[in-house]
Amino acid sequence: MPAKTIEPGNPVKQFSVLLPNRAGALASLVKLLRGAAIEVVGISVQDSRDATIARLVVTDPDTAEQIFVEKGIPHTTCDLLVISLRESGPELLPVLDTLMVAETNIDFAYALMPSPQGHSLLALHVEDYDFAVTVLNSAGFKLVCQEELSR
Incomplete structure (x- = not known):
């Protein structure tokens, strides 16, 4: 078992982003974030017929949220x-x-x-x-x- 450690700091923020279910939608989102020097360090994708839910963990959640709001990208957040x-x-x-x-x-x-x-x-x-x-x-x-x- 690992040594006991209590880490101070903020919880990891996850974004659930609604994307159209079409080729390149996820790549476009990652390019948009990378353009602001934000890297995706975690990803999970749930596919459906019309839309995709991409769960993302990024290196700069505050800036990512600003981008999503400015670009009108539907999203929610939660702590992980x-x-x-x-x-x-x-x-x-x-x-x-x-x-x-x-x-x-x-x-x-x-x-x-x-x-x-x-x-x-x-x-x-x-x-x-x-x-x-x-x-x-x-x-x-x-x-x-x-x-x-x-x-």
């Missing part, structure tokens, strides 16, 4: 719990078991791009963010804040 895993396979089960014992539900999860230190990053949206932070910190897991993703 991000855990740094030195070994992605072996460390996943203890995270899930810890949350299960605490009776905390996971709404969705996905992997982010590896951290600059090469660690795997697991993004979780949980039913009670503050409670899950307390539980995982108490169990010794390394939580990542937004400032650590803003490379």
